[in-house]
Amino acid sequence: MDRPDAANPFGDLTKMLEQFKLPGFDVPAIMEARRKDMEALVQANQTAFQGMQSLAQKQAEMLRSTLGELQALTAQLTAAGTxxxxxxxxxxxxxxxxxxxxxxxxxxxxxxxxxxxxxxxxKRVEENVQELKSLLQQQKK
Structure with missing residues (x-):
């Protein structure tokens, strides 16, 4: 059994759709657009994940800092006994x-x-709009 291509997960689907020649539909272009959509979603998820990691690290730093300050304050009050x-x-x-x-x-x-x-x-939505315009212009020709 063939292994799926990690670089092109839509390969099998593209081959299947190309068997059915549909007039006015550029199957490779459509599949390429969907691949780009997936890449944009992956990139957005990576950006969000990195942001959440950064946020969690800052929260941990804040907690350590606040606990350190409270510990020092408690030590001062205890030492003074007043x-x-x-x-x-x-x-x-x-x-x-x-x-x-x-x-x-x-x-x-x-x-x-x-x-x-x-x-x-x-950015990906804008690219989709441009790709759609391009496909529609090709169909008119």
Whole structure:
């Protein structure tokens, strides 16, 4: 039994469709367009996956950083053995500001990933429109 070609997963389907000669249909062109669609989806998925990995790494870094700060603050309070001071309130406020800035950074990273994925798909849609126009012009000739 023949192995499917990894570079052209539509090979068998193309061969089958070419057996049925349909006037006005360029089967290889149609199959090539579908192959490009699949490539665009794979690229969009890879971009989204890489973005999600980056987001997860940033979240882990934020968690480690926040836990480290809280551990240091707890150690300071324990060592002092006194009631929280204004310095403690200032440290907490700084920690909150940093956490908010980190959250904004994560939101921007997620937006960037979505924009890149959308751009890949939008480009492929535009290519599909151009390919369709080209096929229709060939049929008119």
């Amino acid at each position: 009631a929280p001071s204004s310095k403690t309130a200032e440290l907490i406020q700084q920690s909150l500001h940093k956490s908010l800035a980190d959250m904004q950074q994560l939101a921007q990273a997620a937006y960037q990933t979505q924009a890149e994925s959308y751009a890949v798909i939008a």
